[in-house]
Amino acid sequence: xxxxxxxxxxxxxxxxxxxxxxxxxxxxxxxxxxxxxxxxxxxxxxxxxxxxxxxxxxxxxxxxxxxxxxxxxxxxxxxxxxxxxxxxxxxxxxxxxxxxxxxxxxxxxxxxxxxxxxxxxxxxxxxxxxxxxxxxxxxxxxxxxxxxxxxxxxxxxxxxxxxxxxxxxxxxxxxxxxxxxxxxxxxxxxxxxxxxxxxxxxxxxxxxxxxxxxxxxxxxxxxxxxxxxxxxxxxxxxxxxxxxxxxxxxxxxxxxxxxx
Numbered sequence: 001x002x003x004x005x006x007x008x009x010x011x012x013x014x015x016x017x018x019x020x021x022x023x024x025x026x027x028x029x030x031x032x033x034x035x036x037x038x039x040x041x042x043x044x045x046x047x048x049x050x051x052x053x054x055x056x057x058x059x060x061x062x063x064x065x066x067x068x069x070x071x072x073x074x075x076x077x078x079x080x081x082x083x084x085x086x087x088x089x090x091x092x093x094x095x096x097x098x099x100x101x102x103x104x105x106x107x108x109x110x111x112x113x114x115x116x117x118x119x120x121x122x123x124x125x126x127x128x129x130x131x132x133x134x135x136x137x138x139x140x141x142x143x144x145x146x147x148x149x150x151x152x153x154x155x156x157x158x159x160x161x162x163x164x165x166x167x168x169x170x171x172x173x174x175x176x177x178x179x180x181x182x183x184x185x186x187x188x189x190x191x192x193x194x195x196x197x198x199x200x201x202x203x204x205x206x207x208x209x210x211x212x213x214x215x216x217x218x219x220x221x222x223x224x225x226x227x228x229x230x231x232x233x234x235x236x237x238x239x240x241x242x243x244x245x246x247x248x249x250x251x252x253x254x255x256x257x258x259x260x
Contacts, residue, residue, distance in 0.1 A: 009066035019049035026052040027094025033059030039245035057177035064184040111259040121190025153238035195224035207236030
């Protein structure tokens with residue numbers, strides 16, 4: 001069932017598949033919206049209650065009009081659906097938000113599935129990329145930004161819009177959010193040096209075709225989380241649900257079965 005969830009100063013689109021048992025909550029990356037979960041949804045909803053939502057400005061959620069916190073928005077979603085506890089599945093930026101909740105309110109997190117995750121306080125994008133995106137935007141070259149994004153995060157699909165139309169469609173869809181969110185997202189305290197405080201069962205799946213700096217960072221992140229299981233997805237980049245949906249589903253199910 002689709003609904004709008006009230007959050008501080010705005011609202012979010014969310015979808016609840018319904019069902020019983022411990023729920024899965026899916027958090028999308030910054031390079032895609034909640035439609036990125038569609039390749040794995042049929043398998044997951046066949047067994048579980050699954051909730052996904054679009055962050056502010058993404059997909060069907062309105063753009064922000066006031067400063068906000070991704071962590072506070074996640075808590076608002078959990079409260080809206082009256083979820084005391086859930087398994088969180090976070091891709092990239094969604095992984096960072098999932099980690100933040102596991103550190104601040106571990107009693108609400110039954111387990112973590114981290115797909116090529118980020119970590120609050122660590123920006124792996126780099127100033128040069130921001131400058132290039134700004135230059136392309138100033139020239140009105142939105143397709144140039146799409147091409148740049150795929151060359152970085154979509155290598156498994158060929159790294160170009162021509163080779164990877166599905167990845168290109170996701171890149172195009174998020175560009176409005178990238179610009180609409182500037183100046184509104186509040187940063188959470190850096191989490192990297194606190195990863196040792198995560199107490200919930202965790203699995204981290206990295207994409208071996210992702211940028212080398214991201215692969216190394218994911219390896220370091222997994223090593224810092226007590227008991228974290230590291231999975232290497234040989235055919236994935238920053239879009240694992242597009243590249244290897246069956247493998248992603250398997251990773252989610254294995255973690256879920258270990259905590260339910």
